[in-house]
Amino acid sequence: MKYVSTRDGSRGVTASQAIIRGIAPDGGLYVPETIPAVDMDFIRRLAAMPYRQRAVEVLSLYLDEFSRQELEDIAEASYGENFDHPDIAPLHVLDDETAYLELWHGPTSAFKDMALQIMPRLLTASLRKNGEQRTVSILVATSGDTGKAALEGFKDVPGTRIMVFYPRDGVSQVQKLQMATQEGGNVNVVAVEGNFDDAQTGVKKIFADREFEKTLDSRGYFLSSANSINWGRLVPQIAYYFSAYCDMVNAGKLEMGEKLDFCVPTGNFGNILAGWYAKQMGLPVGRFICASNDNNVLTDFIATGVYDKNRPFHLTSSPSMDILVSSNLERLLYCLSGDAAQVRDMMEKLSSQGRYDAGEDLRAAVQREFTGGFCPDADAKAEIGRVWRGHGYLMDTHTAVASRVLGDLRQKEGAVRPTVVVSTASPFKFGGAVLEALGIVPQMSGPDIVDELSAYTRLSAPGPLSHLGHKPVIFGQWVTKEDMKKAVSDFLA
Numbered sequence: 038m039k040y041v042s043t044r045d046g047s048r049g050v051t052a053s054q055a056i057i058r059g060i061a062p063d064g065g066l067y068v069p070e071t072i073p074a075v076d077m078d079f080i081r082r083l084a085a086m087p088y089r090q091r092a093v094e095v096l097s098l099y100l101d102e103f104s105r106q107e108l109e110d111i112a113e114a115s116y117g118e119n120f121d122h123p124d125i126a127p128l129h130v131l132d133d134e135t136a137y138l139e140l141w142h143g144p145t146s147a148f149k150d151m152a153l154q155i156m157p158r159l160l161t162a163s164l165r166k167n168g169e170q171r172t173v174s175i176l177v178a179t180s181g182d183t184g185k186a187a188l189e190g191f192k193d194v195p196g197t198r199i200m201v202f203y204p205r206d207g208v209s210q211v212q213k214l215q216m217a218t219q220e221g222g223n224v225n226v227v228a229v230e231g232n233f234d235d236a237q238t239g240v241k242k243i244f245a246d247r248e249f250e251k252t253l254d255s256r257g258y259f260l261s262s263a264n265s266i267n268w269g270r271l272v273p274q275i276a277y278y279f280s281a282y283c284d285m286v287n288a289g290k291l292e293m294g295e296k297l298d299f300c301v302p303t304g305n306f307g308n309i310l311a312g313w314y315a316k317q318m319g320l321p322v323g324r325f326i327c328a329s330n331d332n333n334v335l336t337d338f339i340a341t342g343v344y345d346k347n348r349p350f351h352l353t354s355s356p357s358m359d360i361l362v363s364s365n366l367e368r369l370l371y372c373l374s375g376d377a378a379q380v381r382d383m384m385e386k387l388s389s390q391g392r393y394d395a396g397e398d399l400r401a402a403v404q405r406e407f408t409g410g411f412c413p414d415a416d417a418k419a420e421i422g423r424v425w426r427g428h429g430y431l432m433d434t435h436t437a438v439a440s441r442v443l444g445d446l447r448q449k450e451g452a453v454r455p456t457v458v459v460s461t462a463s464p465f466k467f468g469g470a471v472l473e474a475l476g477i478v479p480q481m482s483g484p485d486i487v488d489e490l491s492a493y494t495r496l497s498a499p500g501p502l503s504h505l506g507h508k509p510v511i512f513g514q515w516v517t518k519e520d521m522k523k524a525v526s527d528f529l530a
């Protein structure tokens with residue numbers, strides 16, 4: 038199977054090359070030239086399998102250079118004891134028409150583990166397939182969840198090193214501790230004086246430094262990224278949409294073949310886009326509800342066809358959705374229009390004017406598959422309280438956005454369709470905001486909030502979060518943004 042760039046549909050590369058490169062040389066994103074199709078028998082077979090096997094079945098359709106054995110080994114190493122639930126991505130059925138797909142049972146308690154536990158292994162296998170001898174060195178600038186998930190994913194993976202920069206004063210105390218206590222022989226974590234932009238700009242500069250590239254090459258290293266636009270991060274996510282469908286059928290909440298809706302808390306559009314791929318393959322999905330917080334640029338885009346990032350940026354209690362440019366949307370625009378020239382034009386407008394109009398046809402095509410909605414912070418918090426009091430089910434602030442948007446939509450439409458709400462983080466990861474949502478003023482701070490929420494709800498917190506306060510800090514170093522390159526050079530000496 039070939040992968041083509043969204044900005045030039047003609048030049049194809051293999052899956053392993055797409056995973057190694059991350060982004061196409063013309064700045065576009067890689068998409069499969071054709072989307073593999075499955076029938077209901079395929080889905081029936083999946084329904085009888087454990088998650089790991091379901092993932093192998095879906096991955097093998099996209100990664101045809103990888104043998105079945107190879108994918109089975111990768112899935113086994115990626116989805117095992119590192120998850121605290123035997124189902125890996127369990128479905129919590131709330132009532133007859135609503136279930137929550139919990140994607141946060143991995144080592145960092147957020148859905149990014151679903152892809153970042155597997156992607157490093159896909160990457161190293163891809164390097165082998167392409168005869169790469171050097172050690173790949175992943176550089177990440179993070180504002181929160183991605184850095185920790187990437188560290189856990191790459192930790193002690195042979196043939197890789199990983200270095201994460203985070204803004205010294207720009208991440209929560211729990212997030213800082215999660216990274217500062219990171220274990221692994223190939224990892225490094227450094228705080229940067231400044232904000233996220235400073236860290237991000239510094240990393241981009243290092244990537245663009247051709248002299249430095251040569252220096253690292255002579256030492257046997259090359260740099261790469263673990264960014265969410267990499268196809269290797271998108272493809273593992275397709276599997277859990279199939280898995281959720283099967284589990285709804287297995288739970289007796291859906292007939293095999295009946296349509297199911299998904300409601301997804303969205304930031305960069307990567308999670309929901311994986312669901313859209315599952316639907317194109319043949320999964321019976323009614324529609325995707327794209328849920329946003331106060332940063333509702335996607336809600337407006339779906340309603341009007343105009344993408345406009347020229348608007349105030351809101352800091353919310355669902356920070357992983359505080360995004361104004363949803364990079365993965367580019368893939369959808371290409372797949373729906375089939376027109377690389379139009380995509381190029383829209384992306385150029387986005388970078389020069391911060392705005393583009395997708396036009397009538399594309400807007401209509403988007404609306405056939407997606408319904409947009411957003412809710413303010415206060416409403417999401419109220420939703421956490423409502424579901425906790427009414428059902429004894431606790432959700433995090435991101436999931437709550439989707440849950441509330443779904444509730445509002447059902448009220449507006451006066452109809453209820455079977456829907457899976459995609460749950461993207463453990464409530465303990467955002468314990469302070471969750472306590473507030475339950476009407477409690479947190480008495481503790483930092484990692485102790487995890488225990489406080491646990492004591493109040495009598496729910497046990499994920500192991501890695503509850504032990505955070507007792508783990509030794511390994512990385513206490515910080516640098517100025519001018520010294521970032523030196524830090525990388527020292528790490529890759």
Ligand SMILES: *Cc1c(COP(=O)(O)O)cnc(C)c1O
Nearest residue numbers: 303304305306307308357461462
């Ligand atoms: C990254 C993230 C999201 C947004 O996912 P996208 O793929 O960027 O749309 C939502 N919730 C949580 C908790 C996340 O970490």
